[in-house]
Amino acid sequence: MPDFTHLTVETALGRWPFMAQFLADKGLAELTDRPEARLTEALSADQLTDLDGFIAGMEAFLGTSDEQVTELTIRGGRAKDGSREPVTELIARVGEVICIVGPTGSGKSRLLADIEWVARGDTPTGRHVLINGQVPEDKWRFSTQYKLVAQLSQNMNFVMDLSVQEFLALHAESRQAADTEEKIQRIWTWANELAGEPFGLDTPVTSLSGGQSRALMIADTAVLSASPVVLIDEIENAGIDRQQALDILIQQEKIVLMATHDPILALMGDRRVVIGNGAMRQVIEPSAQEKANLDELRAMDTRLMDLRHRLRMGERLDRI
Amino acid sequence: MRFVTVSGPPSSGKTAVIIKTLEHLQGAGRKVGVVKFDCLSTDDDDLYRKNGIMVRKGLAGALCPDHYFVSNVEECVQWGMAEGLDVLVSESAGLCNRCSPHIREVLAICVIDNLSGTGTPKKIGPMLKAADLVVITKGDIVSQAEREVFAARVHMVNPKARILHVNGITGQGSFELSTVWVEGEETATVEGKRLRFSMPAALCSYCLGETRIGSDFQMGNVRKIDLEMPTGIKNDGGPGGQV
Numbered sequence: 001m002p003d004f005t006h007l008t009v010e011t012a013l014g015r016w017p018f019m020a021q022f023l024a025d026k027g028l029a030e031l032t033d034r035p036e037a038r039l040t041e042a043l044s045a046d047q048l049t050d051l052d053g054f055i056a057g058m059e060a061f062l063g064t065s066d067e068q069v070t071e072l073t074i075r076g077g078r079a080k081d082g083s084r085e086p087v088t089e090l091i092a093r094v095g096e097v098i099c100i101v102g103p104t105g106s107g108k109s110r111l112l113a114d115i116e117w118v119a120r121g122d123t124p125t126g127r128h129v130l131i132n133g134q135v136p137e138d139k140w141r142f143s144t145q146y147k148l149v150a151q152l153s154q155n156m157n158f159v160m161d162l163s164v165q166e167f168l169a170l171h172a173e174s175r176q177a178a179d180t181e182e183k184i185q186r187i188w189t190w191a192n193e194l195a196g197e198p199f200g201l202d203t204p205v206t207s208l209s210g211g212q213s214r215a216l217m218i219a220d221t222a223v224l225s226a227s228p229v230v231l232i233d234e235i236e237n238a239g240i241d242r243q244q245a246l247d248i249l250i251q252q253e254k255i256v257l258m259a260t261h262d263p264i265l266a267l268m269g270d271r272r273v274v275i276g277n278g279a280m281r282q283v284i285e286p287s288a289q290e291k292a293n294l295d296e297l298r299a300m301d302t303r304l305m306d307l308r309h310r311l312r313m314g315e316r317l318d319r320i
Numbered sequence: 321m322r323f324v325t326v327s328g329p330p331s332s333g334k335t336a337v338i339i340k341t342l343e344h345l346q347g348a349g350r351k352v353g354v355v356k357f358d359c360l361s362t363d364d365d366d367l368y369r370k371n372g373i374m375v376r377k378g379l380a381g382a383l384c385p386d387h388y389f390v391s392n393v394e395e396c397v398q399w400g401m402a403e404g405l406d407v408l409v410s411e412s413a414g415l416c417n418r419c420s421p422h423i424r425e426v427l428a429i430c431v432i433d434n435l436s437g438t439g440t441p442k443k444i445g446p447m448l449k450a451a452d453l454v455v456i457t458k459g460d461i462v463s464q465a466e467r468e469v470f471a472a473r474v475h476m477v478n479p480k481a482r483i484l485h486v487n488g489i490t491g492q493g494s495f496e497l498s499t500v501w502v503e504g505e506e507t508a509t510v511e512g513k514r515l516r517f518s519m520p521a522a523l524c525s526y527c528l529g530e531t532r533i534g535s536d537f538q539m540g541n542v543r544k545i546d547l548e549m550p551t552g553i554k555n556d557g558g559p560g561g562q563v
Contacts, residue, residue: 150464156462174469
């Protein structure tokens with residue numbers, strides 16, 4: 001137990017800001033108005049024991065991740081028909097973008113679930129997932145602090161009735177982040193760069209456009225989420241700078257896994273894994289030819305976006 | 321037999337989570353059953369039956385659903401034993417937020433959804449606070465930030481519980497949940513075991529069918545709100561009748 005003997009309410013709150021929650025729960029909120037009160041005098045012995053448990057729990061929950069995740073290894077298991085998985089090992093490193101392709105029902109979700117659950121041969125595929133080359137600890141399975149995977153998909157929406165500023169402050173607070181103000185500014189600035197269409201810090205998150213929402217989600221995940229792996233289920237083509245979105249995540253030392261059938265996104269990846277029949281069938285590295293084609297695909301994309309813009313402005317498309 | 325109590329606010333996804341989770345256990349050749357507790361009516365028993373899950377339902381009707389649950393839970397366990405089930409799940413809606421069907425030494429799950437608002441973990445009290453494992457649903461439609469904030473709030477209310485995200489539609493996370501359902505201790509009876517949290521008190525004239533309003537008709541366990549009326553106005557209801 002920490003030595004509470006000489007601690008005043010003020011010192012304790014400075015050391016464990018989350019203690020305010022504890023005091024409120026115990027009906028002791030008024031103690032915050034008596035910063036000079038000594039904990040040992042203000043709380044009963046039972047309450048001190050409870051406080052000790054609460055602090056230990058919160059520190060375990062928030063404790064800064066002692067090890068940086070730099071590498072994720074997926075060891076192959078078996079396909080749906082029980083045959084051996086053709087790809088026996090896939091290693092994803094920090095700063096890499098790995099694309100995942102395969103038809104519906106091919107087993108993409110199971111692969112991602114195996115990663116999230118850090119499988120140890122105990123899932124239907126028999127795969128093993130290693131973190132930094134080691135069999136990971138249990139903490140990755142059930143704690144929120146050590147959640148391995150952050151997810152972003154096109155179906156996700158903001159549902160909280162808050163402004164961008166309030167929303168980010170709330171997220172930062174739940175993560176007990178340092179330099180909250182700087183982080184909020186950075187997320188907001190990046191999100192605006194990604195989205196193209198600017199929005200204010202006072203805009204309600206529920207009224208952001210699809211592109212703006214996605215941009216804010218990506219910037220927020222990059223800066224505030226503690227999860228080292230980011231899983232993206234497509235990024236819509238409209239209203240967001242996709243290259244920069246990936247760059248932001250990579251800069252924040254994330255491992256990016258992206259399920260996509262968009263040719264531009266797929267070729268932006270360092271590698272792509274082909275999934276079929278419940279197994280990783282093949283790992284493809286983009287060839288020089290593919291990379292050259294990426295330029296052409298981008299030119300086609302720009303042209304389409306331009307047509308879209310003209311349509312929006314009320315123009316006719318008789319000549320394209 | 322493994323016995324699991326599942327609770328959670330209405331429409332949080334309890335039934336979907338149970339069906340998806342039991343699917344994995346059925347696939348592994350285990351015999352599974354559910355007892356569904358509700359108030360007035362439920363069609364969930366059909367859903368369970370459609371999925372090949374043995375089911376019994378209990379409707380509390382005019383009784384307090386929690387009191388009804390605890391008065392019947394041992395009989396339910398005996399039904400499960402008689403049917404030779406490997407896993408029995410009780411599902412009960414926490415309708416008044418003060419409820420908690422969780423029993424000591426029996427795996428206790430609380431299902432709560434991301435859409436219910438960040439204030440909800442604090443509001444639903446005992447059924448969340450007393451759970452061993454909290455399942456958070458509907459994570460596929462809210463942002464990562466909201467999931468993290470919500471999970472942090474759950475953690476604040478119940479720092480000891482493990483937290484698992486399950487998608488009731490695709491079943492993502494349900495395999496993982498199923499592994500927890502069979503790792504616990506066997507339960508042959510709950511006779512003599514204790515609830516983790518006392519039931520809400522109820523013993524007043526309205527429990528016995530009174531429908532008239534006013535202090536004259538209120539007897540038994542009655543408590544009044546302190547409305548802090550402006551001075552000079554008498555609180556019309558007067559103090560509640562004392563036993």
